[in-house]
Amino acid sequence: MSRYIATRAIRGANLIVAEAEAMLRKAIEELGADTPVTFPNTAYYLPVIFGFTGREVTKLGDLVPVIEQAKEILHPVPGKELWLPYLGQTLDCGVATLWAEEAIEGIRFARGLEPQEITWDGSYVPSSSFTSPDAEDQVGRHLNGPIDDIQLRSWGIQLVDGRMPGFAAIIGAARSNEAAVQIIRELQQRNILIFLSGNVNGRSIIHQLMEEGVEMGYDTYIVPFGTDTISAIYAAGFATRAALTFGGMKGGQARGMLLYNKFRCFAFAIALGEVDDLKFATAAGVLNYGFPVIADTVIPQILPTGLTMYEHVVSMPFDDIEGKDDAEKARRLVQRAIEVRGVKIKITEVPIPVPYGSAFEGERVRRAEMRVEFGGKYSRCFEYLTTSDFDAVEDGKIEIVGPDFEDVEEAGHMDMGIVVEVAGRKMQDDFEPVLERQIHYFVNGASGIQHIGQRDIAWIRLSKAAAEKGFNLKHFGEILYARFHADFGAIVDKVQVTIYTDPEEMKEWLAKARKAYDYRNRRLADMTDDSVEEFYSCTLCQSFAPNHVCIVSPERLGLCGAYNWLDCKASHQINPTGPNQPIKKGACEDPSYGVFSGVNDFVRQASHQTVERVSMYSIMLDPMTACGCFECIAMIIPEANGVMVVSREDPSMTPTGMTFSTLAGMAGGGLQTPGVMGHGKYYLTSKKFMTSDGGFKRVVWMSSFLKETMAEELKAVAEREGDPDLLDKIADERVSTTVEELLPFLEEKGHPALTLPPMF
Amino acid sequence: MTEQRSIDPAVCDLLEICEEDGISTVFDRADAMKACPIGAKGACCRNCSMGPCRLTKEGQVGICGATIDTIAARNFARMTAAGAAAHSDHGRGMALTLLAAATGDAPDYHVRDVRKLHEVAGFLGVETDGRETADIAKEVAEKALIEFGRQTGEIVYLQRAPRKRQQIWRELGIAPRGIDREVVDIMHRTHVGNDQSYESLLMASLRTALADGWGGSMLSTDITDILFGSPVPLVAKANMGNLSEDQVNIVIHGHEPTLSEMILVAVNDPEIIEYAKSKGAKGINLTGICCTANETLMRQGVATIGNFLSQELAIVTGAVDMMVVDIQCIMQALGPLTEKFHTLLITTSPKAHIDGVTHVNFEEHDALEIAKRIFKMGIDNFPNRREVHIPKDVNQLVVGFSHEYINYALGGFYRGSLRPLNDAVMQGRLRGVAGVVGCNNARSCHDYAHDYVVRELIKNDVLVVMTGCGAIACAKYGLLSPEAAKYAGPGLREICETVGIPPVLHLGSCVDNTRILTVLSQMATEGGLGEDISDVPGVGFAPEWMSEKAISIGTYFVASGVYTIFVSESPVRNSPAVVRFQSEVWEKRVGGKLEFIADVKESVQKALEHIDKKRAALGLPEYDPKRYGQSGDAVMLKVLEERGEEVFNLYSAKVVQSAGS
Incomplete structure (x- = not known):
């Protein structure tokens, strides 16, 4: 701290707490103490308040003791002549500020004033909603407000495996629009989530980015919270929930939650433009999380460390930064910010004319913006990765067989085949599909390129903007060449890419590819838990959920859906001491429950003695633990003698009386809770899905999202189970959200679970 | 500087008056009486009536055959035992007060810090769940008292030290078995015809000192906090200018806060204030000297008017209507001196009478009544005041840095820890840490060495913590004010600005040196600075020591792994073997060493060298002040x-x- 900052932060804290108190009094008078206070789709109430105090705020009246507690940790400003120590006091005042700010947002929600309407009358109107999902008529009219649990969890795996190193909370407005855009691009290129809030004299970086036509939203990693400082609280809420969701913390474990963030969450704040009392107070609050603050104006620096990993508060007056233009200065500012947080971020240099990074993976290319597409309704596109002889592969060779797209009409289409030939001493045939699936992510990382699907149903769109910048077919090869070397250098020594647009060659290669797809399908189907000697561990998430261990077998993929047995095997080759370790199955103690002595030994040690035994195929006895990034949660419904399966994408109520978010609290954090289990959605199709509990026939309720997106696969499962109409007998949220509604439905349809033996 | 008696302008001012009026003070007596050259170097043995023997020549032995080494070590051991006894008996007194408070026998005392009570209960293995505070307090007091009388095993608080440190003590057989037992052990083994190996005597001294530092003193600090509150920072004032011209001046002096805290309750009694007014005073002004002052200074912000060597001069102001003393460091000279002034001197402890001085026995079961009675005696004396001469000197300071608060200061309620402190040392913003403690000594210029050592250390980016008379010394020269960061090196200045602290922290009275042990233990276990106290780049200093308590303190710091420097000639220098053992052998065995260095400049030099040596051993970057200071x-x-x-x-x-x- 510095006395100047302490003075301003403490002053700001006292003011905002008083303001929150006044707002609360007024709201209670006008709306009543029982008026509900909720953030959308979260199981963590008002998460910062919940994380710090364990208080479950659900109505206005619940905020009264919160404000009282905030007042207790306020302190007077330090003396002018002779002052008492102020660091601890300022940090406490910062916490009070966060509570007050969150209380204010809660009150605003109660009044229907959040998320904020976009206060800008410029020409650019966002074409999609920031939050998912907005009603049609609301699209583009509101800022995001808090991030919901669904989104937090879906980012979970990226946050833990390092693809998404962390987040930057930007508050204020940049020196210029040019600087604003560059700051955002720099962060995007490093795949850092960007949270926007605050303003300087009414103008926010959100306005600046709108003026420049920067696409904001979850898909581009840019989340505009609100144009006031108070909405920065949602960043703290996100961090708090990360600790609760992935770290297995409970509400009220404030110190643990804060230290979790200091050590595990790579986040920092960038204060753009003048810093007022409230911003100082808010910054004091986030310092508790170990997040440093970097300002582009003159403010006192606080460089000693301890609270944060590196410096606390760094001042980089924008005009004093060396650089020929604002863009270059902005680049240096972001670089410094990342240094201060102290994580080395590996950027793979991809020599293409458009920006490149995971943040661009979610970018869409709409028909109106499209230059050309490959695949989709009007053309065919496939991608195929194969292993060739060492001598047959010329490393770095990128060849285009056939014409490029310059002759294709605007918004037109053409056929394309991407063939990647690799060679490497450690390469195995089994890794081909693992590597091939990466093509989707690699290609998608380029700004202005959209990639959907895989194999022979791949569909790639290229935007006009990208084409104008000079992007052509060769660049697909550049991307793949660079990324395969960077990410899979341990198993791949040589990479050669050939792009086929010539119809004859294309046809020939498509046939080869299809033969390979078919072979791989059969090979995968043959691969069962019984046919292998080793399973793989996945402790990737231990950086977030320290005691959780995934056991990945051929018939049970990782709960995040991102790692199957082959992925883990490949990953182990790439990094032999990494998070995926082979586990000798050992003696099979119970084939129905899936209890293996080797698995138990491994789990006991890797969970630091918190989990003694795991049944691979049971929800009732020693189910596998979960970190928090599961795609689905299965939970027993005792009344129905079955289980329900709710998907991460489903925000609706379930017959258990809990939403996904609330259930996730029980399923996650590395805890073993019989009757509740997080899993990947393709586990539903496995023959080993809850075998000891009766298998797929136990599923009595399932989110409609799963039924629809996995229709084909699930139909096959139903047939395998000898009950082809089984899917129609399974309820979903459209049929019932209570047990009372569920049971008559099951009776009527004659669901098999009702006649199975009792689950416990 | 040797000619000058004090660097304190108030003291110098008052000494002039003494000279004019022919009043003899400690300073004059020190000039008039040279130290006994034989006793001064530990050459005299008077442990039996065949002697006293003086062993001044090489190879000489006493009548019983005791060697120079044995005699020096025995003298040293006895000093340690006396110091440990004084601190520990003080601690016992606090435990008995807590017990009396818990059982209702001392109705004026209460548990003011319940959180600390629970913490201490945890250390002592006292169950707290679902129990009444008084019930817990009673058992805590009883468990504490057991530590004094424990006969076998080891004292419980050793477990608060880093694991490695405990192991060292156990392996060397110096883990104290009981607080009183170790004092008795020394008195026994130094009796004629007993332990006649200097090595064994010196190792036993370590054990006895540990019984003080990790026993009696630590319990005293804890229980005092329980009864009167753990200190938190306060703004306070120091030096003679705090005496009032028109109010009744009551000065408390000594070491125990039991009475002074009651006096503080009484001072706000409207009846007492009215009574003072009825005697023509505008009110009552309470101030303190020595460690009773430190106790009330850090908890209640009561001004201190000076340290050990100021006690007579306070009387000389003519403004002190009453001086109430309890235990330790009270000069007998106060008796005859107060006869020359109107000041009423009251002794209160059954352990500390002075011939010819009024004694009011302080008893805890009637504490407030006695305090009020004493108070009235002081007020009654106000009209007898004659000419006063109050120096104007006043300095402000911030006090109240308990180890609990230091944790809070570095991270607030939710993030409090020593991490920022360890980080600062690891990066070299702080070169290291130093505890500068101890007395005044009339044989050297009053306060000079304290001031010099502390200024040099902070200039070299060493964070200083202080207790006792040393703390009061530096308070008088503004070093305990946050503004003093301007005297600090660039790295320390940054830390001070970050946390809002002075570069020199007041940790309490001399019995509170245990707070330093706690901070050092926490630093060692926080991570990054090794795993034992002896790994931490730090030193201990007693620049102007004079009491046997100081020897006990210094020795328990050594036994805890700290290089401790006493700025004086060695009191056992007659035996080169003992001097060497205390330095080289102790360092080898316990990581800490005791050295007496008469040259103050050399002492600072050696301290910095030691800190740098510890930094290098930890593999920390070499200290370089130019790297920091940008915040x-x-x-x-x-x-x-x-x-x-x-x-x-x-x-x-x-x-x-x-x-x-």
Whole structure:
């Protein structure tokens, strides 16, 4: 701290707490103490308040003791002549500020004033909603407000495996629009989530980015919270929930939650433009999380460390930064910010004319913006990765067989085949599909390129903007060449890419590819838990959920859906001491429950003695633990003698009386809770899905999202189970959200679970 | 500086009056009486009536055959035992007060710090769940008292030390078995015809000192906090200028807060204030001297008017209507001196009478009544005041840095820890830490060595913590004020500005040196600075020591792994073997060593060398003051000054830089 900052932060804290108190009094008078206070789709109430105090705020009246507690940790400003120590006091005042700010947002929600309407009358109107999902008529009219649990969890795996190193909370407005855009691009290129809030004299970086036509939203990693400082609280809420969701913390474990963030969450704040009392107070609050603050104006620096990993508060007056233009200065500012947080971020240099990074993976290319597409309704596109002889592969060779797209009409289409030939001493045939699936992510990382699907149903769109910048077919090869070397250098020594647009060659290669797809399908189907000697561990998430261990077998993929047995095997080759370790199955103690002595030994040690035994195929006895990034949660419904399966994408109520978010609290954090289990959605199709509990026939309720997106696969499962109409007998949220509604439905349809033996 | 008696202007001022009026003080007596040259170097043995023997020649032995080494070690051991006894008996007194408070026998005392009670209960293995505070307090007091009388095993608080340290003590057989037992052990083994191996005597001294540091003193600190509250920072004042011309001046002096805390309750009694007014005073002004002052200073902000060597001079002001003393460091000279002035001197402890001085026995079961009675005696004396001479000197300071608060200061309620402190040492913003403690000594210029050592240390980016008379010394020269950061090196200044602390922290009275042990233990276990106290780049200093308590303190610091420097000639220098053992052998065995270095400049030099040695052993970067100092308010304030608060364009600090800052 510095006395100047302490003075301003403490002053700001006292003011905002008083303001929150006044707002609360007024709201209670006008709306009543029982008026509900909720953030959308979260199981963590008002998460910062919940994380710090364990208080479950659900109505206005619940905020009264919160404000009282905030007042207790306020302190007077330090003396002018002779002052008492102020660091601890300022940090406490910062916490009070966060509570007050969150209380204010809660009150605003109660009044229907959040998320904020976009206060800008410029020409650019966002074409999609920031939050998912907005009603049609609301699209583009509101800022995001808090991030919901669904989104937090879906980012979970990226946050833990390092693809998404962390987040930057930007508050204020940049020196210029040019600087604003560059700051955002720099962060995007490093795949850092960007949270926007605050303003300087009414103008926010959100306005600046709108003026420049920067696409904001979850898909581009840019989340505009609100144009006031108070909405920065949602960043703290996100961090708090990360600790609760992935770290297995409970509400009220404030110190643990804060230290979790200091050590595990790579986040920092960038204060753009003048810093007022409230911003100082808010910054004091986030310092508790170990997040440093970097300002582009003159403010006192606080460089000693301890609270944060590196410096606390760094001042980089924008005009004093060396650089020929604002863009270059902005680049240096972001670089410094990342240094201060102290994580080395590996950027793979991809020599293409458009920006490149995971943040661009979610970018869409709409028909109106499209230059050309490959695949989709009007053309065919496939991608195929194969292993060739060492001598047959010329490393770095990128060849285009056939014409490029310059002759294709605007918004037109053409056929394309991407063939990647690799060679490497450690390469195995089994890794081909693992590597091939990466093509989707690699290609998608380029700004202005959209990639959907895989194999022979791949569909790639290229935007006009990208084409104008000079992007052509060769660049697909550049991307793949660079990324395969960077990410899979341990198993791949040589990479050669050939792009086929010539119809004859294309046809020939498509046939080869299809033969390979078919072979791989059969090979995968043959691969069962019984046919292998080793399973793989996945402790990737231990950086977030320290005691959780995934056991990945051929018939049970990782709960995040991102790692199957082959992925883990490949990953182990790439990094032999990494998070995926082979586990000798050992003696099979119970084939129905899936209890293996080797698995138990491994789990006991890797969970630091918190989990003694795991049944691979049971929800009732020693189910596998979960970190928090599961795609689905299965939970027993005792009344129905079955289980329900709710998907991460489903925000609706379930017959258990809990939403996904609330259930996730029980399923996650590395805890073993019989009757509740997080899993990947393709586990539903496995023959080993809850075998000891009766298998797929136990599923009595399932989110409609799963039924629809996995229709084909699930139909096959139903047939395998000898009950082809089984899917129609399974309820979903459209049929019932209570047990009372569920049971008559099951009776009527004659669901098999009702006649199975009792689950416990 | 040797000619000068004190660097305290108030003291110098009052000494002039003494000279004019022919009043003899400790300073005159020190001039008049040279130290006994035989006793001064530990050459005299008077442990039996065949002697006293003086062993001044090489190879000489006493009548019983005791060697120079045995005699020096025995003398040293006895000093340690006496010091340990004094501290520990003080601690016992606190435990008995807590017990009396818990059982209702001392109705004026209460548990003021329940949180600390629970913490201490945890250390002592006392169950707290679902129990009444008084019930817990009773068992805590009883368990504490067991520690004094424990006969076998080891004292419980050793477990608060880093694991490695405990192991060292156990392996060397110096883990104390019981507080009283170790004092008795020394008295026994130094009796004629017993332990006649200097090595064994010196190792036993370590054990007895540990019984003080990790026993009696630590319990005293804890229980005092339970009864009167753990200190938190307060603004307070120091030096003679705090005496009042028109109020009744009551000065408390000694070491125990039991009575003074009651006096503090009484001072706010409207009846007492009215009574003072009825005697023509505007009110009552309470101030303190020595460690009773430190106790009330750090908890209640009661001003201190001086340290050990100021006690007579306070009387000389003519403004002290009553001086109430309890235990330890009270000069007998106060008796005859107060006869020359109107000051009423009251002794209160059954352990500390002075011939010819009024004694009011302080009993805890009737504490407040007695305090009020004493108070009235002081007020009654106000009209007898004659000419007063109150020096104007006053300095402000911030006090109250308990180890609990230091944790809070470095991270607030939710993030409190020593991490920022360890980080600062690891990076070299702080070169190291130092505890500078101890007394005054009339044989050297009053306060000079304290001031010199502390200024040099902070200039070299060493964070200083202080207790006792040393703390009061530096308070008088502004070093305990946050503004003193300007005297600090660039790294320490940054830390001070970050936390809002002075570069010199007041940790309490001399019995509170245990707070330093706690901080050092926490630093060692926080991570990054080794795993034992002896790994931490730090030193201990007693620049102006004189009491046997100081020897016990210094020795328990050594036994805990700290290099401790006493700025004086060694009191056992007659035996080179003992001197060497205390330095080299102790360092080898316990990681800490005790050295007496008469040259104050050399002592600082050696301290810094030691800190750098410890840094190197930890593999920390070499200390380099040029690397730090870029944070703080200075740049911001200059820009604001230049452009005005209202100007929003703060995108450049260049204007300031070009102005040559």
